[in-house]
Amino acid sequence: MISSNVNGTGSINWSEIYNRQKKKLQENFKDPVQINPNAIFANNETSLSEIDIYGFDYDYTLACYKPELHYLIFKLGQEALIQKYGYPSELINIEYCPDFAVRGCHYDVRKGLLLKLDSFHNIQLGTVYRGTKALSDEAVKTLYGGIHVSLEDMNTFYGTGPMYQLVDLFAPPEMTLLCNLTDFFMENGIPYDPEYVFHDVRSAVQGVHTSGLLHSQILADLETYLDKDSGTSDLLESLVSQGKQLFLITNSGFPFVDAGMKFLIGNHWRDLFEVIITKARKPKFFNESKRPFRIYDPQTNSESYDRVLKLSKGKIYQQGNYYMLQDMTGWYGFNVLYFGDHVYSDLADPSLKHGWRTGAIIPELEREIIRSNCLEYQQAVKWLNILQNLIENAQMDTTQDTTEIRQSWLDERKEIRNYTKSLFNAQFGSIFRTYHNPTYFSRRLARFADLYMSNVRNLLNYPIEHTFYPRRMELPHEPHV
Numbered sequence: 001m002i003s004s005n006v007n008g009t010g011s012i013n014w015s016e017i018y019n020r021q022k023k024k025l026q027e028n029f030k031d032p033v034q035i036n037p038n039a040i041f042a043n044n045e046t047s048l049s050e051i052d053i054y055g056f057d058y059d060y061t062l063a064c065y066k067p068e069l070h071y072l073i074f075k076l077g078q079e080a081l082i083q084k085y086g087y088p089s090e091l092i093n094i095e096y097c098p099d100f101a102v103r104g105c106h107y108d109v110r111k112g113l114l115l116k117l118d119s120f121h122n123i124q125l126g127t128v129y130r131g132t133k134a135l136s137d138e139a140v141k142t143l144y145g146g147i148h149v150s151l152e153d154m155n156t157f158y159g160t161g162p163m164y165q166l167v168d169l170f171a172p173p174e175m176t177l178l179c180n181l182t183d184f185f186m187e188n189g190i191p192y193d194p195e196y197v198f199h200d201v202r203s204a205v206q207g208v209h210t211s212g213l214l215h216s217q218i219l220a221d222l223e224t225y226l227d228k229d230s231g232t233s234d235l236l237e238s239l240v241s242q243g244k245q246l247f248l249i250t251n252s253g254f255p256f257v258d259a260g261m262k263f264l265i266g267n268h269w270r271d272l273f274e275v276i277i278t279k280a281r282k283p284k285f286f287n288e289s290k291r292p293f294r295i296y297d298p299q300t301n302s303e304s305y306d307r308v309l310k311l312s313k314g315k316i317y318q319q320g321n322y323y324m325l326q327d328m329t330g331w332y333g334f335n336v337l338y339f340g341d342h343v344y345s346d347l348a349d350p351s352l353k354h355g356w357r358t359g360a361i362i363p364e365l366e367r368e369i370i371r372s373n374c375l376e377y378q379q380a381v382k383w384l385n386i387l388q389n390l391i392e393n394a395q396m397d398t399t400q401d402t403t404e405i406r407q408s409w410l411d412e413r414k415e416i417r418n419y420t421k422s423l424f425n426a427q428f429g430s431i432f433r434t435y436h437n438p439t440y441f442s443r444r445l446a447r448f449a450d451l452y453m454s455n456v457r458n459l460l461n462y463p464i465e466h467t468f469y470p471r472r473m474e475l476p477h478e479p480h481v
């Protein structure tokens with residue numbers, strides 16, 4: 001492109017190239033590419049013909065929850081903060097805003113900021129919030145001495161730093177509550193330590209789960225919280241009818257799972273599974289060999305004291321570990337495909353340590369695909385790429401000073417990037433990408449999940465022998481063909 005000589009005077013007329021390319025795009029790009037929101041996407045080639053055993057997590061995998069669940073988690077978290085942690089009673093008046101946060105953001109407990117990181121640990125500017133108020137790019141760069149966050153500052157497998165990722169099913173209401181609380185303290189001039197507030201909110205919200213309160217409220221109104229039309233029943237019946245073996249590994253207790261599965265599938269649901277493991281303590285289930293299985297008796301709500309030497313169909317097991325499961329069943333490696341919604345505790349160890357094939361359930365995917373299927377989004381992305389090429393090429397032009405024109409293009413680029421971000425979520429954008437990189441969440445999803453999809457029922461759209469092929473990723477040095 002840099003060799004173009006548009007005005008015939010020896011120098012390149014960049015404005016004319018810009019206008020010509022923009023007109024061409026507007027005239028020619030009218031049919032957006034349509035991606036099926038109910039498709040399955042492959043990070044790694046996966047052939048279902050090799051899969052004999054299908055494993056499932058329960059919550060948010062077989063059990064699809066309706067949006068009402070986040071309202072409930074928020075409300076119970078609010079009540080717990082007031083009643084158990086002594087927070088001001090006025091907090092109860094705050095209503096849950098479902099559109100504020102997205103899963104996978106990080107919270108810096110020392111600085112009290114919610115933000116989004118990319119796969120290089122860079123902060124995405126424009127996604128840093130104290131409470132529900134955005135910080136300017138300059139303020140962020142001053143606070144972090146740039147935009148990079150050191151590995152040592154992450155609270156992950158590698159370290160115990162101040163940067164926590166909120167990625168489980170409680171994340172959106174938990175993040176929103178945290179930010180509402182921060183607003184409350186700031187607006188009322190109440191001094192607070194963000195680290196205490198974070199741990200109090202975390203304990204309150206997680207406590208709603210561990211105390212059994214959340215489960216009891218869900219059980220009291222399954223119609224409101226569980227999506228009965230999610231297709232789970234059809235999928236499981238279909239797999240069994242085609243000779244596949246099924247197993248369940250969930251951290252939830254049997255009475256909760258049993259009520260949900262009876263509601264979703266019917267009283268015969270246990271007949272579909274070869275092995276049912278509850279209270280599994282994932283991710284420890286996959287990486288510790290200490291806890292043996294125990295048999296759970298639903299009649300007496302008690303566990304056996306006998307040593308479990310084999311796993312039998314029809315029985316309910318609790319705890320246990322991966323190594324005993326493999327020894328007792330002979331299931332391992334490429335014959336097993338396990339589905340879960342928690343990219344770390346469900347999928348990381350099965351994939352990295354044990355060689356299972358893995359499928360991630362990412363409910364947000366459906367909405368994001370629908371958004372990215374629109375003409376406005378695709379036109380904006382296409383123009384962004386053209387504009388970026390123009391910016392890159394113009395800076396190589398030594399025949400004239402292109403500083404001014406490039407600055408106006410850089411401003412336009414910033415505007416378009418903010419527009420494409422806001423189509424997914426006004427504050428944080430897509431859970432899968434920052435402006436130009438995959439997110440921290442997305443990079444891990446690509447590493448731990450062979451397949452990913454919005455709902456496990458999407459499997460019904462494919463033949464049982466189907467092979468999923470990943471899109472060939474063009475490396476930056478390879479020719480664009």
Ligand SMILES: [Mg+2]
Pocket residue numbers: 057058059060061340341342
């Ligand atoms: Mg789950």
